[in-house]
Amino acid sequence: MARVGVFVCFCGANIADFVDVPAVVAEAKKIKEVKISVEYKYMCSDPGQQMIRDAIVQHRLTSVVVAACSPRMHEKTFRKALSDAGMNPYLLEVANIREHSSWVHQKDKKAATEKSCDLIRMAVAKSIANEQLHEISVPVTKRALVIGGGIAGIQAALDIADARIPVVLVEKSPSIGGRMAQLDETFPTLDCSQCILTPKMVDVASHPFIELLPYSEVLQLDGYVGNYKARIRRKASYVNFSSCTGCGACWQKCPVKVPNEFNMGIDKRKAIYSPFPQAVPNKPVIDAEHCTMLLKGKCGICAKVCEKGSIDYTMKDEIVEREIGAVVVATGYDLWDPKPYEEYGVGRFRDIITSLEFERMVSANGPTGGVPVRPSDGKVPKSVVFIKCIGSRDEAKGIEYCSKICCMYTAKHAILLHHKVHDSHAYVFYMDIRAAGKGYEEFVKRAQVETGVTYLRGRVSKIYQKGEKLMVRGEDGQLGQVVEVEADMVVLATAIYPYKDNPDLARLLGISYDQYGFLSEAHPKLRPVETAKAGIFLAGCTQAPKDIPDTVAQASAAAAKVCGLFADTTLKKDPMISVVNPEFCSGCQNCINVCPYQAIVTEDIPLGHGSKELRTVARINEGVCQGCGSCVAICRSMAISLAGFTDMQIINEVVAI
Amino acid sequence: MTTLTYFPGCSAHGTSEEFDSTLKLVMKTLGVQLEELPDWNCCGATSAHVMTENLALALPLRNLVLAERLPHKTMGIACASCYSRMKATKAEMDAHPALAQKINSTIVEEGTYKGNVEVKSMLQFFYEDIGTGQIKAKVTYPLKGLKVACYYGCLLTRPQRITRFDSPEYPMSMDHIMEALGATATPFDFKTECCGASFSISNTEVVLSLSGILLEMARESGAHAIVVACPLCQSNLDMRQPDIEKKSGITYRIPVLYITQLMALAFGYPLKDLKPAKHIVPIEPALAHIGEEIESPQKTPKSKKAVEAESEVE
Numbered sequence: 001m002a003r004v005g006v007f008v009c010f011c012g013a014n015i016a017d018f019v020d021v022p023a024v025v026a027e028a029k030k031i032k033e034v035k036i037s038v039e040y041k042y043m044c045s046d047p048g049q050q051m052i053r054d055a056i057v058q059h060r061l062t063s064v065v066v067a068a069c070s071p072r073m074h075e076k077t078f079r080k081a082l083s084d085a086g087m088n089p090y091l092l093e094v095a096n097i098r099e100h101s102s103w104v105h106q107k108d109k110k111a112a113t114e115k116s117c118d119l120i121r122m123a124v125a126k127s128i129a130n131e132q133l134h135e136i137s138v139p140v141t142k143r144a145l146v147i148g149g150g151i152a153g154i155q156a157a158l159d160i161a162d163a164r165i166p167v168v169l170v171e172k173s174p175s176i177g178g179r180m181a182q183l184d185e186t187f188p189t190l191d192c193s194q195c196i197l198t199p200k201m202v203d204v205a206s207h208p209f210i211e212l213l214p215y216s217e218v219l220q221l222d223g224y225v226g227n228y229k230a231r232i233r234r235k236a237s238y239v240n241f242s243s244c245t246g247c248g249a250c251w252q253k254c255p256v257k258v259p260n261e262f263n264m265g266i267d268k269r270k271a272i273y274s275p276f277p278q279a280v281p282n283k284p285v286i287d288a289e290h291c292t293m294l295l296k297g298k299c300g301i302c303a304k305v306c307e308k309g310s311i312d313y314t315m316k317d318e319i320v321e322r323e324i325g326a327v328v329v330a331t332g333y334d335l336w337d338p339k340p341y342e343e344y345g346v347g348r349f350r351d352i353i354t355s356l357e358f359e360r361m362v363s364a365n366g367p368t369g370g371v372p373v374r375p376s377d378g379k380v381p382k383s384v385v386f387i388k389c390i391g392s393r394d395e396a397k398g399i400e401y402c403s404k405i406c407c408m409y410t411a412k413h414a415i416l417l418h419h420k421v422h423d424s425h426a427y428v429f430y431m432d433i434r435a436a437g438k439g440y441e442e443f444v445k446r447a448q449v450e451t452g453v454t455y456l457r458g459r460v461s462k463i464y465q466k467g468e469k470l471m472v473r474g475e476d477g478q479l480g481q482v483v484e485v486e487a488d489m490v491v492l493a494t495a496i497y498p499y500k501d502n503p504d505l506a507r508l509l510g511i512s513y514d515q516y517g518f519l520s521e522a523h524p525k526l527r528p529v530e531t532a533k534a535g536i537f538l539a540g541c542t543q544a545p546k547d548i549p550d551t552v553a554q555a556s557a558a559a560a561k562v563c564g565l566f567a568d569t570t571l572k573k574d575p576m577i578s579v580v581n582p583e584f585c586s587g588c589q590n591c592i593n594v595c596p597y598q599a600i601v602t603e604d605i606p607l608g609h610g611s612k613e614l615r616t617v618a619r620i621n622e623g624v625c626q627g628c629g630s631c632v633a634i635c636r637s638m639a640i641s642l643a644g645f646t647d648m649q650i651i652n653e654v655v656a657i
Numbered sequence: 658m659t660t661l662t663y664f665p666g667c668s669a670h671g672t673s674e675e676f677d678s679t680l681k682l683v684m685k686t687l688g689v690q691l692e693e694l695p696d697w698n699c700c701g702a703t704s705a706h707v708m709t710e711n712l713a714l715a716l717p718l719r720n721l722v723l724a725e726r727l728p729h730k731t732m733g734i735a736c737a738s739c740y741s742r743m744k745a746t747k748a749e750m751d752a753h754p755a756l757a758q759k760i761n762s763t764i765v766e767e768g769t770y771k772g773n774v775e776v777k778s779m780l781q782f783f784y785e786d787i788g789t790g791q792i793k794a795k796v797t798y799p800l801k802g803l804k805v806a807c808y809y810g811c812l813l814t815r816p817q818r819i820t821r822f823d824s825p826e827y828p829m830s831m832d833h834i835m836e837a838l839g840a841t842a843t844p845f846d847f848k849t850e851c852c853g854a855s856f857s858i859s860n861t862e863v864v865l866s867l868s869g870i871l872l873e874m875a876r877e878s879g880a881h882a883i884v885v886a887c888p889l890c891q892s893n894l895d896m897r898q899p900d901i902e903k904k905s906g907i908t909y910r911i912p913v914l915y916i917t918q919l920m921a922l923a924f925g926y927p928l929k930d931l932k933p934a935k936h937i938v939p940i941e942p943a944l945a946h947i948g949e950e951i952e953s954p955q956k957t958p959k960s961k962k963a964v965e966a967e968s969e970v971e
Contacts, residue, residue, distance in 0.1 A: 342826035345846065464846030466877065 002033040002128040005061045006120060007052055009043035009068035011098055018102040020113040024067070027117045031124055035059045044074050052078065053085040061087070063127035067095040067120050090133035090575065090644060095123035118657045125656035129649045133575040138623045140226035141325040142566045143168065147218055147505075150178020151548060152330035152540025152555045154200050159559030160328075161209035165566055168322050169204065170232055171214045175279035176201055178332050179541075182262060182356065184363040184370075186548060187412040188443035194278060194365070201280040215285055219319070221509050224599070224623035225535030226325045226571045236315040238286035238294070239272075244310040246274070246282040250302035258290045260367070264357045266375070267367035272302050272311075277365060286311075326535045326562045329519060330555065331505060333541035336391035336398060336497035344387075344463040344490070350376040351470055352463065352490045355386075355409060362416045371420050374489055377468070381424065381488030384417055385472045386410045387460050388430045391495035399516060403495035404545040407434045410493050411444045414453040426453045427485050429460050429474050437547070456483065463490060496545040510598050511536055519543050529558045533597065534626070537561050576644040577625040578632060584639035585617040591631035591640060592618065599624035600631060661782065662729045662774070663691040664720065664743070666700060666736035666888075673888035675932040676735055679917040680779060686795050686924045687787055694723055694732070702738035703855045714760045717746035722767045724774045731775045733782045737887035740778040741812040747776055748819045778813055780886045780916065781822045784830040789837040797925035799839030802949035805919070806845040806880035807831040808871065810852060810890040825849065831916060835884060838923040843878035847871050852893045861897070868893045869901045872909045881943040883913045891915060895937045912940040 006028040010016035021039050028037040036059050040048045043066060052064060064087070066078050071094040079089035097116040105112035142165055146157045149171030157169045169176070180186075181201075183193035204210055213232060220231040239250075256271035269275075271291040274284045286294065286302070293299040293313055303311040335356060338346045346352055351374045353361075361372040374381055388406050391398030407430070414426035433455075435441040447453045458475030461482075465471070472485045498517035499505075506513040511531040512520040519542050522530040529537050539555035540546060546554065565571070582605055592600045599621045604614040618631075618640070632640045641647060661684070669677035684691050699705070701716035720743060724732045734740040750757040751772050761770050777785070783792065809828050817825040826849060832842035852871060853864030871894060875883050885891045895913040902908055918931045922944070933940050 342824055345827070348827070348844070462846075462850075464874070465844075 003035045003060055003062045004031070004033045004065060004124050004127055005052070005055045005059060005063075006031075006034050006037040006065045006067065006124065007043055007048075007055075008037070008039045008097075008120070009048070009066065010039065010041045011043075011069060011102075012041065015068070015098050015102045015116075018106050018109055018112050019097060019116045020109060023113055024097075024116050024120065028065075028067075028120050028124070031121065033128060034124060035061065043068050044077055049077070049081040049084075052081045056082065056085040056087050063091040063093065063130050065093045065095055065120060065123040065127055067097045067116065067123070069098040070094075070096045070100075088132035088134075091127065091130050093123040093127040093130065095119040121656040122653040125652035126649045129646065129652050131643070131646075133643055136573040136575050136577070136622050138224075138226050138571040138573060140566060140569060140571055141228075141323045142166070143322065143324045144326045144328060144562045144566075145170065145218070145228070145230050145322065145324040146328045146330060148178070148330035148332055148540070148542070149173075149176030149204075149212075149214070150330060150332045150540060151180040151197065151200075152332065152542075152551045153178070153328070154197075154204055155552050155555035156328045156330060156539050156559045156562075157210055158200065158203055158207065159556050160562050161207045163559075163563045164209060165563065167207075167210045168230070168232075168324065169210055169212050170216050170218055171212070172217050173275065174215050174237070174273075174283075174285045175275050175281065176204060176212070176214065177276070177278070177280065179356075180548060181276060181278070182264075182363070183359055184366070185412065185416065187408045188437070188439040190412070190415070198278045198280075201278070205280045212281070213320075214281055218505075218508065221327065224621055225533075226565070227623060228324045228327065228535065230322050230324055230327075232320050232322065234318040234320060235285075236288065236317050237283070238288070238291075238311060238313055238315045239284055240308075240310040240312055241281065241283045243308045244283045244306075245308060246284070247307070248274075248284075249305045249307070250311065251284055253301050253305045255299065255301065256290055256292055258287060263360045263367040264354070266357060266360055286313075326537065326565050327509065328537045328539055328555070328558045328562065329505070329509065329511075329531075329542055330539040330558075331499060331502065331542045333496045333545070334499045336403075336495040338390050338492050338494050340397040341390065341492075343461065344492070345465070345470075346492070349463065349465060349470060349490075350374075351381075351488065352492060354390075354492050354494045355406070355413065356494075358413055358491045359409075362413070362420055372417065372489065379488070380421055382421065383485070383487050384424060384426050384489045384491060385460075385470075385485050385487040386414060386426060386428045386491045386493060387472075388428065388493045389459075389495075390492040391497070392493075393431060399495060399497070401495075401516070401545070402434065403493075404434070405496065405547045406493040407432075408437070408440055408443065408547065410491075411435075411447040411453075413491060414447050415451050418451045418453075426451070427472075427487070428453055428455045429472075430455060430457060431459065437549070456485075458483075496541055498542065502542065509533070509536055529554055529561055534624070535565060571623075573622070574627065576627040576642065577622060578620045578627065578629070578640050578642050580618050580620055581639045581641070582617045582619075584637045586637050586639070587616040587618070588636065589616075589618065590634045590636070594630045594634045596628065596630065597624050597626050599626070658688055658690055659786075660690040660692055660729050662724050662727050662732040663693045664697060664724075664732055664734045664739060665693060666734065666739035668888035668892075669735045672892055673735070673915070675935045676888060676891070676915045676917060679915060679921040679926075679931060680735060682926050682930060683917045683920045683924060686921075687791065689787075691733075692727060692729065694720060694727070696723060700736075700739040700742040702736075702742050706742055711760065711763065713742075714746050714749060714756075715763050717742045718750065718760055718770060719764045719767055721747060721750075721774060721776075722761075722764065722770050725771055726768065730773070731777055731782070731786070733777055733779050735779055735888075737778065737810055737812040738889060740776070743776045744819055747772070778822075778886065780809075780813055780831060780834075781820075783834060783916070783920075785822075789833050792834060792920070793837040796838055796923045798923050798947075800835075800919060800923050800947050801839045802946045803840040803919075803944065804843050804879055804881050804946070805835050805840050805884045805914075806843050806875040806878050806882075807835060807848055808845070808852075808875070808883050808885050808890060808894070809848050810885065810887045811849060811854070813886060814849065831884060831886065834916065835919070838919060840919065840923075843875075843880045845875060845878045845880065847874040852890050854889055854893070857889075857893050857897065861900070864893050864897055865901050865904050868897055869905055872898065872901060872911055873907070875911055876909060880911065881946050882940070883911055884916050884919060885913060886916045898938050910938055910942070912936060912938045912943045914940060 254270035257268035259265040260269040262275045360366040392403040458477040460474035462473045502517040537558040539558040540551040607613040706713035853867040856863040
């Protein structure tokens, strides 16, 4: 015979003011299985918990119902109280009479009281069918995989490795560094991007707990939290890194020129190349798509000039596998293609460039030696128009979101232009100035007041050519007039946009992405670095547009999450997960289709006892299942049940009201 | 032989007579028969379409319903304004069946709108249904040496969600047709800017300033003539040119020709068939450039993609 204790909380005035608590307690007493029904001002307080512990012992209770706030708030607290009294913690039920009753029915005490009684009747009925459950324990492989070697991946890898946890850092290009390596100076302090980044890159290469896999990509990820297995392709570099000294003779002599991605195609690199002088690792790779030796078997100059004999044209891609416990995805961002702005003549006028092209031009190690020049004639521009929100906040031509960093980097570019070309003038067309950040508003003011940049509030409607000049026609909203600015060069502040292969990566990892292709966090406010899949975390612009401080902060947060996950040798998991009864399972596999966590697999079991013939049934992977119940709902043979929410428990609840 | 339902609009029977007559010549050469829509009515442009929704839709709808009585699947429209009204009405009718029924009830005696006739501008018909290859094949008098600025105006490609033809900002279809005729299309950044449209009558100053910019930019591009496919554009740029010249003190003398006039010329029709007398700015001096040796055609800047795709060997 079940023996249930009911503990009703006043929650100060929160419940007691709108629900007649003594009446509820009296009503609960009438239920035949209820052996004790009491009230207390704050059930979550120490004396409140003691009351529960004492009652469990004194009345030999078989289950406990606490009528209080939402279980999200204090379920853990009360479960612990049960444990302390020697009772299985999963014999607890919480009747939420605060959020579900007193708070929402403040104008009708009678109804709130009745509803509270109903909620308690349901909880009591459910608790009678509660079973003893036990936490699931999953072993953990203490090694993290970081995908992407930009500043987000670098920071996450260093933070995790500093906690003496091994990290595998996978970077698709020949060097780590990412977008930040392409930047000249950083807002709002104008410190040199390379100068603050390269020491971190070197730290990565020399860290005893980091295995750096450059020129590699993740092909497959199997398993579940704490027990993933990653297959990684190491693209053939055709250079033996162990003997290569990085002397550079090969790329000096290579005759094949290819547009240089690192410099946004402004200049050329060779077919054997290291992307930039500070590259880590500082070893060249051969671009197989352009090398004439690999394509046609003609040339071979690099092998001839290499004193160490490090060139190996026969090298093949290599697949490696790593067992890992957690993943940080930090794949960064691409730029939104400004092609739809045909009225600006994008693609027709060579002197319209994107902000990242401008960034490369003003970089000291850039293709133009740190001075901006017009691509059409190589002249140094004296009048430059910067147009913000290219793609961003433009529902007609671009995307709805704000790209967040463009206001700041445009202010930076205007200042840098003045630093590099003293007799130049910068004009900025803008919709709004969004300078929310430490020192940001001051930085924009500096551009406006100290540098004397002309800020024009309005959109540009047209750009046309007049002689050598680009005529930029736009609205000055503050004057209420159409203005035309004669420009030598136009810089478009193109939006941050996710890489187009982000959805493929998301599918490969089993995580979700939004309508643009940004990877989705588990909760926009409270779980910003986790994904919906346990053990996979996000850092940087792969999740949403961010500046460097935010990216680094998120990367460190992701690292902290990984370290937290690895704090114990095993992972503890709530036992409220699905269980398949193979006797009833018909093997239809509908559950596999609806499972959002890919937690269900098939297995073959004997057709009958001792039979040699096999049949296929579903099996739940305990490590992956999150207990959402989708499979339970879809299962037509009622073969799946959710521990803690069995059909009997639910039916009991329904019958009780 | 293809037959096209032909909607001339009021101007083709008046101010843009030379558009109408050369269109007929061109179609004859291309082997396309034109059947003028019987009993067509005003499209409602310029006044009705901004006054009342009912009239704005009912006027073009009547024409659409009449067109459906004919066996031809496409209605070609000469005037850009008529085209815009007809196309917009069709889009509205197709998107909102309830509204279509309501508007249709006001012209119920003409028939029920079914939506099975396609509406195209003549430019669109030439470009999509005939194609530059076919056009090129009919050329007997290549216009080599003639440099033209192709001016599309505001309506032929806009709004894009309704026209679904060419680019709304920098269209190229007319440029390609001109190249097929042997002429050179100049890079003209103002090809979709406003000419001032019907302000020609109510506020002429607006037209003088807007069309003035167009003439200036066309000259800047090096064009001998401007090519249009819209009667209102033609009349503003041609008829108002003397006033513009007087106001600015600059002599342009840039003739403004219909696309069909140049097509007819290239197809071998004599100059007189172009009705030169209809023009305020004489067309002959510009046409005299035909046959001139041209300096190597102005190189259009390579698109970024093309530059990227290129990989050179030293």
